[in-house]
Amino acid sequence: MKVGDLVESIFMHGDTRGYYPSGHMGIIVAKADEARALHNDVFKVVWVCGGVTDNIWDYDLKKVSA
Secondary structure: OOOOOOEEEOOOOOOOOOOOOOOOEEEEEEEEEOOOOOOOEEEEEEOOOEEEEEEEEHEEEEEOOO
16 A cells, blocks of 8 residues: 555454444555564554545555545
8 A cells, every 4th residue: 555545444453442343444645654564564644534544554454445
């Protein structure tokens, strides 16, 4: 995944506290700096409702093809 991709939240690990529920769609607007992200990417996402998530891990997102 990269900046500009349309994504859907999937939350494979079931932790949705503070995030948007599975199935919510948004656009990746930036790659976030996260010291714990050794083998994964972390992104800033603007959701279709106008909300923003500053640190969402790549495994909680699925790229949506147009």
